[in-house]
Amino acid sequence: MQNLSAPKIGRSLAAFIPMILLSLFAAMQAVSQTDMQMNIATAITVIYVLTLFFLIIHKKKTDTYRSMLFISIAVAFPLGFTLRVFEGRGRFMVLTFEDMLIQNAEFCHIGITQNILPLVLRNEVFFPIEAGDVIFTLMVVIGLGLMIGRGWCAWGCFWGGWEEGFSQIRKKAVIKKIPPKLRFLPFAVLLVTALVSARLFTSFYCFWLCPFKTVSEFVEIRTNVVMIQTILFLALFLGLVIVLPILTKKRTQCTFLCPFGAFMSLFHKINPFEIRIDPAKCNHCQHCIRICPVLAITPETLEKGTTTISCIRCARCIDTCPTGAISYHIRGTKLFVKPELKRILFLYPALFAALFIGVPAIQQCLYRIALFLSTGSFIR
Numbered sequence: 503m504q505n506l507s508a509p510k511i512g513r514s515l516a517a518f519i520p521m522i523l524l525s526l527f528a529a530m531q532a533v534s535q536t537d538m539q540m541n542i543a544t545a546i547t548v549i550y551v552l553t554l555f556f557l558i559i560h561k562k563k564t565d566t567y568r569s570m571l572f573i574s575i576a577v578a579f580p581l582g583f584t585l586r587v588f589e590g591r592g593r594f595m596v597l598t599f600e601d602m603l604i605q606n607a608e609f610c611h612i613g614i615t616q617n618i619l620p621l622v623l624r625n626e627v628f629f630p631i632e633a634g635d636v637i638f639t640l641m642v643v644i645g646l647g648l649m650i651g652r653g654w655c656a657w658g659c660f661w662g663g664w665e666e667g668f669s670q671i672r673k674k675a676v677i678k679k680i681p682p683k684l685r686f687l688p689f690a691v692l693l694v695t696a697l698v699s700a701r702l703f704t705s706f707y708c709f710w711l712c713p714f715k716t717v718s719e720f721v722e723i724r725t726n727v728v729m730i731q732t733i734l735f736l737a738l739f740l741g742l743v744i745v746l747p748i749l750t751k752k753r754t755q756c757t758f759l760c761p762f763g764a765f766m767s768l769f770h771k772i773n774p775f776e777i778r779i780d781p782a783k784c785n786h787c788q789h790c791i792r793i794c795p796v797l798a799i800t801p802e803t804l805e806k807g808t809t810t811i812s813c814i815r816c817a818r819c820i821d822t823c824p825t826g827a828i829s830y831h832i833r834g835t836k837l838f839v840k841p842e843l844k845r846i847l848f849l850y851p852a853l854f855a856a857l858f859i860g861v862p863a864i865q866q867c868l869y870r871i872a873l874f875l876s877t878g879s880f881i882r
């Protein structure tokens with residue numbers, strides 16, 4: 503195991519103070535003179551997030567508390583999202599053809615990958631995104647990719663926590679052997695959906711493959727084609743987000759399908775942080791290979807002391823390696839020197855990603871609950 507001796511409280515607090523400032527800065531963006539429920543929701547959210555980050559620092563257990571936050575974000579997201587949409591449209595989760603005609607729809611980061619080619623080649627984008635949305639979202643994701651690589655998928659995303667939660671239900675995996683080459687599937691999905699979407703000028707992935715329509719919004723079933731699409735996304739949600747994560751203890755949708763995860767993997771080498779394995783400490787037990795939720799360590803990368811480009815920087819391998827051989831590393835610095843300092847330095851941009859991408863889902867969910875408790879209604 504990683505060095506479990508807890509650091510002195512003073513040292514933990516010193517590392518923690520910049521996080522308090524960053525969180526207060528994020529909270530200030532949501533403070534309202536008139537909306538008491540929103541202020542209460544924001545205050546509880548900040549306290550919750552800061553408590554988890556303090557525990558991450560002080561207990562030196564990155565993945566345990568990160569995972570709690572990540573799952574909270576995913577569970578909170580649907581309530582806040584669907585009620586906000588209901589407030590605007592007066593309908594719950596159902597997206598009508600009329601909504602689509604007037605672009606009255608939401609978009610998420612996953613759909614962005616289909617619009618990059620049309621934007622670059624034709625200076626045009628398609629439903630449900632506008633060019634400004636694509637450019638702004640791309641700037642955000644590229645910025646985060648340059649800071650923490652595919653860390654988005656362990657710290658920020660408001661979808662991945664669903665399968666992370668289901669993957670933790672069983673103590674032991676039922677399906678233990680998964681061909682490691684399957685981890686290349688999302689890259690194929692990224693390429694195929696980007697090309698098909700650009701050719702057909704439509705959001706191919708969003709309409710046909712996205713499992714998360716199950717917990718956000720979906721097109722009303724008026725045609726047989728939409729019926730097939732609905733069966734497909736429900737089956738993908740059931741299979742890749744619920745059943746297979748339970749049976750394999752892996753994040754199977756993130757590992758085998760999501761094109762956005764593949765896109766963020768492209769930043770694996772062009773960000774300062776990576777996960778390294780110290781060959782002098784490693785006893786080759788292969789526990790890290792078994793425990794990694796996205797198949798990011800293979801016997802080959804273990805020999806080289808690195809991970810594959812699928813690594814999401816979740817730190818599960820770091821927390822559970824029996825010899826403490828794995829650590830966060832900053833490129834260009836001496837290997838395996840001051841690993842705790844490097845971990846803390848990674849946590850700042852990770853908190854940034856969490857605060858500005860995923861955590862607002864918790865705030866929005868708490869806001870609806872506060873609204874319900876004070877007015878008897880979830881909507882204004």
Ligand code: SF4
Binds near residue numbers: 612764
């Ligand atoms: S792989 Fe996709 S769904 Fe999974 S965490 Fe990353 S962006 Fe989210």
Ligand code: SF4
Binds near residue numbers: 783822826
């Ligand atoms: S890095 Fe740790 S968990 Fe992985 S094989 Fe070596 S000792 Fe085992």
Ligand code: SF4
Binds near residue numbers: 796798814
């Ligand atoms: S290699 Fe380690 S840090 Fe990377 S995804 Fe796997 S368990 Fe998480």
